[in-house]
Amino acid sequence: MAVWSEINVSSLAEVRRFDADFFKPEYLNVDRKIKSGNFEKLGSFIATLTDYHANGSYETLKSHVSLLDNPDFAYMVRTADLEEEQFSEGVKYISEHAYEYLSKSKVFGGEILINKIGSAGKVYLMPELNRPVSLGMNLFLIRTSKEISTFFLYAYFQSFYGKKKH
Template identity: 40%
Template structure:
């Protein structure tokens, strides 16, 4: 999650509508395949948001409003940070991150997310409850055989679409 309170973010993070040092990647950016109006931050803001750096391949889940919206950060050549109202997951073992992306998009993963969701006016979940979720993990070989080929294909499609545009 973005580090700090809303007040500290307001005092330490500058947002820009034109390209700057890093992409401030929001849920709407994922939904628009990184097309349209994007937000950027400068180097000072990027350094302040050190807990929010993305390098590509992370699982990003909306935890407020559009709860359960699951995305995977693209592998692009610009620094990125996760935007507000999102959490991200990245394992030291890439194959586990890949699995978690597919898992949280699945019926079972969505059910797990909604089991910790609360709020009537605005749906949300907190990271403490999220950390308490029990996630079944298959074997490394199963993930490599069943998940990674799918994600490689998905990455290639994204790259091809960028190239064609």
């Protein structure tokens, strides 16, 4: 049985996307339910939204950052590490110079990390590792403002509505 959605062109401009998956009826129903309440937009609770590439072009990043297999100054968190909850074996490191160069993607623990590639949209809560950590190449990082708990936002992303909306 075919499933279809009817969308006004003005809706496309409002959401700034037109991929078919976004307009599945189940997603549209979730969107209507969320918009019918008196809610704040997620953006008003984000203090920082960044990724690895916020630090420069591919060319400049390549000239300043080398991934290392042996322990060095900073650990670089990757999706595979988050999936396995393994932060010490088979991981990647970067030098102190690279860590300082990647200043826009330093990770302190307690942030929300979102996969950009592969299982795009999968959400993780970064543990505190008590060492310098930098964000891997295929992740977004969200630091919340003081008005909302990071744990609450993480729980929302893991909920039915959060998974359907993001």
